[in-house]
Amino acid sequence: MSDAMPTAQIADEMYNMVKEYAGKKRFKASDLTKEIISKHGDKVNKKDCKAAIRELMDSGRCVYGYAGGSFSALPGEEGAAKSD
Numbered sequence: 001m002s003d004a005m006p007t008a009q010i011a012d013e014m015y016n017m018v019k020e021y022a023g024k025k026r027f028k029a030s031d032l033t034k035e036i037i038s039k040h041g042d043k044v045n046k047k048d049c050k051a052a053i054r055e056l057m058d059s060g061r062c063v064y065g066y067a068g069g070s071f072s073a074l075p076g077e078e079g080a081a082k083s084d
Helices: 009-018 028-045 047-059
Strands: 064-067 071-073
Touching: 009 028, 009 047, 028 047, 047 071
Parallel strands: none
Antiparallel strands: 064 071
């Protein structure tokens, strides 16, 4: 896999998918992995995708939600005071 994608690039693509479908679709970690692998083929593998998801969670760009099963989401403002 000499053409392997950097983990940061995979994380960016995953973040963009989650952001694009925010409020419309919930992505499980496996959904994100399947999408990236189907888009990039042999340039990525499950291990790379798992590291990218961990990077998204550790950086705070995405969070895990657990309503009806675990999924990745953008950090919400639920419960936060509305800013004027």
